[in-house]
Amino acid sequence: MRPLFHPPIEDITVEGILHALSDPVRVAIFTDLTASDDAHNCSTFLNVTEKKIPKSTLSHHFKALREAGLIRAERRGVEMHNTSRCSEIDRRFPGLIAAIISAHKVQMESTQGAGKKRAARKGKPVAVNR
Amino acid sequence: MRPLFHPPIEDITVEGILHALSDPVRVAIFTDLTASDDAHNCSTFLNVTEKKIPKSTLSHHFKALREAGLIRAERRGVEMHNTSRCSEIDRRFPGLIAAIISAHKVQMESTQGAGKKRAARKGKPVAVNR
């Protein structure tokens, strides 16, 4: 059991961060990890969204977050100890994470308030006028 | 020739923005459009990166930016008039665009300074330790 790979802070790219956080499940996970200081294991997030996410898919998402440099993961017995690397990242890209999380919050509020399900990125095109 | 589709500001999602800007070519284009107030046509960007980008690919990138709500595009004769929707977006998601562009700038400086080509998101994994 090799230790898991984590990119050094200077190898973390903006593109990588944006891509990782352009998935609704992954922002949800990351936002949660960043908000609460203590670590979470993967299974905590089996229901981050409305519908149940398969275990293997979740595992894939965690790997994506880790390889983008957004989270740090280490084995703790049988579970996984996941923590946000936000403070590190904030030192390299000041304000980036905060802005994304804040924007995400704005969006969630406007979505629930309007009572209409906002189309996630993956959803059908809103109105493909072509 | 229908007018092009542009999502209304309240339909723009954070996920959509992040996804659109998680591509090196697209951030380059968007950053450029946002920096200079006057509009650009597509062909201006045939060489945004080191290597030449095919016309059809560029067209696809502009469509992606437009559908994510990041730019506004209108026909002006035979060309395309592209402008950044950043001020609109900034009203809905304050600071988001600024933070992304600023982070991008930080990254570009650190990359050129180090004299090493930073791997773009699409590139091979830096060191897949598994």
Add this chain to the structure above:
DNA sequence: TTCAATAGTTCGTATTTGTTGTACTACAGT
């Protein structure tokens, strides 16, 4: 008005990336 040139788009196909069920590995407690 017809022709050629220019700027973009569409389409088809090849490649890449993402999703998820099933089978597996590692660890803890019995």
Add this chain to the structure above:
DNA sequence: ACTGTAGTACAACAAATACGAACTATTGAA
């Protein structure tokens, strides 16, 4: 050693992306 739990690897299929070739709209000249 055996069982349950947490997570990973693999493989098959689905979806998104890249890009060359063919096409469309518009302009300006002949």
